[in-house]
Amino acid sequence: MTIDELYYKIIDQDIIWWILSNPRLKTQPIKKAVIRPVLINNQMMYQIETFTEKQAFHENVTSDGLLHSVQKIMVESSFKQLDIFTKKHDYHVLVNKRGEIMVKTAPPTKQVATMAHNQKKQYILEAGTPIPFLIALGVMTSSGKVVDKKYNKFKQINRFVEMIDDIITNFDETGTQDDSDTSSNRTLHIIDFGSGKSYLTFALYHYLVYIKKRQVKITGLDLKAEVIADCNLLKDQLGYADLSFKVGDINDYVTEEPISMVISLHACNTATDAALKKAVLWDAKVIMSVPCCHAEFNQQIGKDNFYGLIEHGIIKERVSALMTDAFRSKWLEAMGYRVQLLEFVDMAHTPKNIMIRAIKNSQPNIQLLKEAQVLQKELGVNLTIFN
Ligand SMILES: C[S@@+](CC[C@H](N)C(=O)[O-])C[C@H]1O[C@@H](n2cnc3c(N)ncnc32)[C@H](O)[C@@H]1O
Numbered sequence: 001m002t003i004d005e006l007y008y009k010i011i012d013q014d015i016i017w018w019i020l021s022n023p024r025l026k027t028q029p030i031k032k033a034v035i036r037p038v039l040i041n042n043q044m045m046y047q048i049e050t051f052t053e054k055q056a057f058h059e060n061v062t063s064d065g066l067l068h069s070v071q072k073i074m075v076e077s078s079f080k081q082l083d084i085f086t087k088k089h090d091y092h093v094l095v096n097k098r099g100e101i102m103v104k105t106a107p108p109t110k111q112v113a114t115m116a117h118n119q120k121k122q123y124i125l126e127a128g129t130p131i132p133f134l135i136a137l138g139v140m141t142s143s144g145k146v147v148d149k150k151y152n153k154f155k156q157i158n159r160f161v162e163m164i165d166d167i168i169t170n171f172d173e174t175g176t177q178d179d180s181d182t183s184s185n186r187t188l189h190i191i192d193f194g195s196g197k198s199y200l201t202f203a204l205y206h207y208l209v210y211i212k213k214r215q216v217k218i219t220g221l222d223l224k225a226e227v228i229a230d231c232n233l234l235k236d237q238l239g240y241a242d243l244s245f246k247v248g249d250i251n252d253y254v255t256e257e258p259i260s261m262v263i264s265l266h267a268c269n270t271a272t273d274a275a276l277k278k279a280v281l282w283d284a285k286v287i288m289s290v291p292c293c294h295a296e297f298n299q300q301i302g303k304d305n306f307y308g309l310i311e312h313g314i315i316k317e318r319v320s321a322l323m324t325d326a327f328r329s330k331w332l333e334a335m336g337y338r339v340q341l342l343e344f345v346d347m348a349h350t351p352k353n354i355m356i357r358a359i360k361n362s363q364p365n366i367q368l369l370k371e372a373q374v375l376q377k378e379l380g381v382n383l384t385i386f387n
Pocket residue numbers: 193194195196197198199200221222223224248249250251264265266267268271274
């Protein structure tokens with residue numbers, strides 16, 4: 001059988017996702033590709049997400065272009081493995097050097113379709129199903145309808161939780177978590193820094209505890225005492241026993257507990273740096289952060305820098321934001337993390353659109369740190385992340 005033949009055999013089934021993996025050559029830059037259906041402007045498309053060691057790239061193709069794209073990726077990256085999950089079956093495909101395939105069909109293991117034809121996007125938190133914390137936070141009406149004004153927030157928290165879900169699954173599969181952990185150590189300790197009204201914190205708790213049945217301990221921290229008091233009231237009303245909210249500055253926050261994951265969503269300016277630094281100090285296995293308001297670099301860099309190319313305010317602002325996150329990722333790499341910078345949500349929904357996802361995978365590398373420090377000096381900045 002060939003890939004074309006398989007494709008035409010399964011095309012009528014609702015496809016949940018495709019995973020292309022296991023490149024024949026270790027030097028091959030694309031390590032994996034994931035394809036899932038998405039609805040864009042009411043048109044059914046397929047999102048192709050390709051992953052290198054450090055980056056993820058997205059491309060959307062129509063169903064007409066899907067087969068061609070899959071074949072192109074399979075050939076260019078010389079993937080040996082293809083897994084296709086549909087509502088009816090799982091297909092595990094091995095590809096030999098001549099491009100011939102061997103298909104093993106198994107009962108379906110993925111029941112949640114990310115998208116089905118002619119349906120709205122299925123989020124982790126589903127629109128149309130009343131979810132108490134979303135109602136209490138004004139994101140949903142009591143009938144489960146997402147409030148128009150809150151749609152972007154709804155989309156963001158869904159996307160964030162979806163990305164955390166990818167990581168947690170990965171942990172379980174690769175055994176990155178210490179299998180000798182006692183059950184209490186297997187509790188996921190998560191801190192959400194700059195949690196604000198804590199849409200994300202509640203969403204994560206709801207998802208991990210009630211949907212994934214995980215044991216968790218989640219803390220939200222923010223400077224705003226009133227907002228935190230409201231969050232604590234709500235979590236008591238909801239009976240979310242392992243969720244707590246604290247008032248405080250990220251810089252001063254101390255804990256004796258082992259922290260599995262640090263997250264932050266739009267923690268302003270250098271509050272993101274504080275979150276990253278605490279995570280590294282605690283040796284957190286996973287860090288997921290969507291920064292915002294990159295003022296520090298912008299204030300320090302002169303207009304004449306970058307060969308005079310940033311004299312326009314808008315360019316300077318965007319270069320500053322990108323450079324800040326580039327330096328943050330260099331710093332995290334130097335601290336022994338594998339870093340990916342991912343598109344968070346569509347630009348149409350928020351321009352604060354880069355997610356830094358970092359997974360601890362090695363020892364700190366002082367040489368890398370020195371190189372990054374030299375680089376920032378050459379640019380004439382002195383960033384919080386290095387101090
Ligand atoms: C833009 S809001 C984002 C809130 C929330 N994460 C969300 O996405 O809805 C940023 C939050 O970070 C908090 N914050 C800023 N600097 C902080 C710091 N140093 N320590 C703790 N919280 C901080 C602010 O009080 C604010 O609530």
